Structures are given as C-alpha cells and as structure tokens.
Amino acid sequence: LNTYIVVHYGEIGIKGKNRPFFERHLEYNIHQALQAKVIQLKRLNQRLLVEVDATHIEEAKNSIEKTLGVAWYAIVESIDLSYEQIRNAALRAIKSKPITSSTTFKISARRSNKDFLINSIELAKKLGDDIRRELNLAVNLSNPEITIYIDILSDRAIVYCEKVRGQGGLPVGVSGRVMHLFSGGIDSPVAAWLMMKRGCIPILIHFYVAPDAASILKTKIIHITKKLSEHGGKMLLLLIPFSPYQIATTSISQDHEPVVFRHFMNIVAEHLARRFHALAISTGDNLAQVASQTLSNIACIDAGCSTPILRPLLGFDKNEIVELSKRIGTYESSIEMYKDCCSIISRHPKTKLKIEHVAYYSKQLNFDELAEKCISQGSIVIYNPLDEHLSLAPLHNYQNSS
Ligand code: ATP
Ligand code: MG
Numbered sequence: 001l002n003t004y005i006v007v008h009y010g011e012i013g014i015k016g017k018n019r020p021f022f023e024r025h026l027e028y029n030i031h032q033a034l035q036a037k038v039i040q041l042k043r044l045n046q047r048l049l050v051e052v053d054a055t056h057i058e059e060a061k062n063s064i065e066k067t068l069g070v071a072w073y074a075i076v077e078s079i080d081l082s083y084e085q086i087r088n089a090a091l092r093a094i095k096s097k098p099i100t101s102s103t104t105f106k107i108s109a110r111r112s113n114k115d116f117l118i119n120s121i122e123l124a125k126k127l128g129d130d131i132r133r134e135l136n137l138a139v140n141l142s143n144p145e146i147t148i149y150i151d152i153l154s155d156r157a158i159v160y161c162e163k164v165r166g167q168g169g170l171p172v173g174v175s176g177r178v179m180h181l182f183s184g185g186i187d188s189p190v191a192a193w194l195m196m197k198r199g200c201i202p203i204l205i206h207f208y209v210a211p212d213a214a215s216i217l218k219t220k221i222i223h224i225t226k227k228l229s230e231h232g233g234k235m236l237l238l239l240i241p242f243s244p245y246q247i248a249t250t251s252i253s254q255d256h257e258p259v260v261f262r263h264f265m266n267i268v269a270e271h272l273a274r275r276f277h278a279l280a281i282s283t284g285d286n287l288a289q290v291a292s293q294t295l296s297n298i299a300c301i302d303a304g305c306s307t308p309i310l311r312p313l314l315g316f317d318k319n320e321i322v323e324l325s326k327r328i329g330t331y332e333s334s335i336e337m338y339k340d341c342c343s344i345i346s347r348h349p350k351t352k353l354k355i356e357h358v359a360y361y362s363k364q365l366n367f368d369e370l371a372e373k374c375i376s377q378g379s380i381v382i383y384n385p386l387d388e389h390l391s392l393a394p395l396h397n398y399q400n401s402s
Contacts, residue, residue, distance in 0.1 A: 002039055067166070104138050106141050222381070262301045275400060281310065
C-alpha cells in the first residue's frame with residue numbers, strides 16, 4: 001500500500017523566475033533524504049507530492065521534517081477528481097481523528113484546477129453539509145477543532161486534516177558554498193545549520209591538536225558531521241593540523257594568542273575558499289559571549305580579510321543557541337569531552353587587542369605561507385549519508401569539482 005505526502009515550500013513560492021531552480025533543489029534534496037523509500041516524486045501546482053511505501057511512512061516523515069526549505073507537509077489521500085471520492089476521503093480523514101459528539105469542524109477547500117466544476121466555496125458548503133449530517137457534528141468556521149483540507153489539483157484531489165510544520169528556510173545548495181569554521185562546540189554546529197537553512201553548503205574546516213587526522217575519526221567531530229548531514233546531505237570536512245602554527249608562533253604573547261589564532265583561522269579559510277569556490281566564510285562567533293568575541297576583537301580577527309565573514313549566531317543568546325542545538329540534534333555530541341586547540345591557548349585574552357598587533361604578527365610570521373603549510377598537511381573527510389560511507393584522504397590529492 002502506498003501513502004502520499006504533500007510538501008509545501010514557503011519562501012520559494014515568492015522567488016519569481018528563480019522558482020524552478022529552488023524547486024529542483026528541494027526536489028533533489030528530498031529525493032536524496034528519502035532514498036529508495038520514494039516510489040514517485042511529482043511537482044504539482046507549487047507543491048511536491050511524494051509517494052512512499054506505507055511501511056516507510058515514519059522514516060519518510062522524519063526525513064521531510066529535517067529537510068530545509070519545507071514550510072509544512074501533510075499525509076494526504078490522493079484521489080480522483082470526483083465529488084463522491086472527495087466526500088468519502090473527507091469522511092475517512094475526520095474519522096481518523098478522535099471525535100466526540102461535541103467536536104466541531106470546517107472544510108477548507110482550494111481549487112487550483114478551474115476545470116473542476118464545483119468552485120471552492122460551493123465544495124466547502126456541500127461537503128460540510130454532508131459530513132455534518134452523516135456524523136452529526138457541528139460546523140465552526142472561526143475556531144474549529146478539526147479542519148479538513150481539500151485541494152483540487154490538475155489531475156487529482158488531495159484530502160488531509162493535519163498540517164505539520166517543517167523547518168522553513170531554503171533548500172540546501174541554492175546559495176552556494178561557504179567555508180565554515182567548525183570547532184565541535186555547541187555554537188559552530190548550530191551556525192553551520194543556520195547557514196544551511198539559508199541555502200548554503202557549508203564545507204567544514206576543523207583545526208585539530210591530535211597527533212594525526214585519523215584519530216579525529218573517532219571523536220565528536222565526526223558524530224556532529226554525521227548529524228549535520230541528516231539536514232544537509234553529503235558533508236565535506238577539512239582537518240587542518242594546529243601544530244605547524246603552534247611551532248611557528250611561540251613568540252606571540254599569551255594574551256594576544258586567542259585573537260591572533262582566530263585571525264589565522266580566517267586566513268586559512270580564505271585560502272581554502274579559493275580552492276573550493278566558496279564565496280564566504282562562516283563561524284559560530286557570538287557577540288561578546290567570550291573575551292575573544294568583543295566587537296573590537298572581532299574587528300582584529302577580520303582585519304585584512306577580503307572574503308565576507310558571516311556570523312549567523314551574532315544576535316542569539318546562549319540559551320537560544322543551546323535550544324536550537326538540542327532541536328537539530330547536535331547538543332549531545334557537542335558536550336562530549338574533546339581537546340580543542342582553543343583550549344590549549346590562553347583562556348584570558350585581552351578584550352581589546354589592537355589591529356596593528358594582528359597585522360604585525362601576520363606579516364612577521366608570514367601567515368599566508370604558514371596557512372599554505374597547514375593546508376598542505378591537511379586531510380579531507382567526505383561523509384555520504386546515502387551509503388553511510390566515510391573516507392579520509394590527504395587534502396592535496398583532492399580534485400575539487402564544484
Ligand atoms: P563553539 O561552540 O562553536 O566552539 P565557542 O563559543 O566555544 O564556540 P570559541 O571557542 O571562541 O567560541 O570559537 C569561536 C568560533 O571560532 C567557533 O564557533 C568556530 O567558528 C571557530 N573555531 C574555534 N575553534 C575552532 C577549531 N578548532 N577549528 C575551527 N574553527 C574553530
Ligand atoms: Mg569553542
């Protein structure tokens with residue numbers, strides 16, 4: 001037995017000439033997320049109709065709920081364009097809900113196919129009357145307990161009574177790539193998700209202190225990457241060793257180090273952005289949450305970078321970030337113990353470093369060359385949720401196809 005799910009997209013609907021481009025991305029992303037569970041996926045009058053085997057319905061709902069760009073979805077009955085069939089489906093829909101003699105309902109009918117001879121107002125009235133008589137229930141147009149939705153489409157009618165909210169946003173991919181500085185803390189995974197929510201594909205960059213990249217494969221860095229792939233599909237994670245930087249920068253005074261290192265991470269991300277055809281860098285920074293994130297330190301961190309640096313968490317309170325990380329499922333992994341490079345550099349940075357200091361170190365220690373050195377020792381992890389395959393390879397071997 002097959003079940004149908006109708007998927008509505010909010011914002012894409014207003015994208016004018018770009019709409020087909022957005023729709024194609026959403027269609028592709030849903031297809032990827034549902035994999036073999038999809039029997040058929042059709043684009044119909046500004047919505048998608050997904051046909052799945054009834055035994056897979058829970059998994060399908062779960063995947064659609066995580067797919068960015070979905071405004072809402074509903075499990076529907078898909079029937080022929082006949083009043084009799086619509087009436088019977090509407091009765092089945094309302095009977096699937098717990099109803100008592102005091103339950104109220106209304107019919108909400110929409111007709112995008114004007115060839116269907118009954119218009120939406122007449123249809124709602126006629127159907128409302130039939131159901132009221134048949135089940136002895138009262139109609140309440142302003143505040144009904146149950147709304148039965150009828151959509152008259154070009155080749156069929158669909159009937160449902162429960163809309164489920166999706167994540168909203170835009171389909172991953174429509175906005176292009178960003179290089180995302182990814183620490184595995186609570187903030188940076190949420191920031192990556194927010195970038196995805198606006199259509200970006202984040203390529204994760206993680207600086208590690210472990211002796212080799214292979215040992216990162218057993219850590220929360222991978223657990224979180226896999227979690228993010230549930231929302232964004234295939235993930236690329238670049239592992240960059242911290243040690244070349246550490247060895248070259250022993251002269252930096254301790255209270256300057258956190259800000260200077262963050263500046264260095266930006267330079268590495270900028271170099272990688274060119275290689276991966278990304279137009280921006282994103283981070284999990286939040287304004288003034290910690291000493292390295294004061295506005296004046298952010299100005300130092302960004303000084304001299306010509307690539308836009310996006311900080312989607314800037315306006316969030318910590319508790320809002322924690323809430324979001326629980327919702328997207330990264331929180332549990334984020335709080336696992338892990339030795340991050342930021343934890344081995346000073347925890348007490350100056351809250352107001354001077355831009356000249358950063359510029360001095362950057363020139364004196366030749367950060368551009370040092371960035372290339374770190375990158376040349378970097379690795380790339382590719383995780384594909386379709387077959388759950390994880391690969392690790394030297395970054396310099398990677399042929400980028402964008
Ligand atoms: P998070 O929870 O993301 O670690 P945080 O509040 O702990 O954030 P910081 O540790 O100061 O803040 O990091 C600020 C941002 O710098 C991170 O969100 C991330 O974008 C970047 N960052 C920090 N450490 C690393 C790292 N090891 N590799 C890559 N990026 C990092
Ligand atoms: Mg951190």
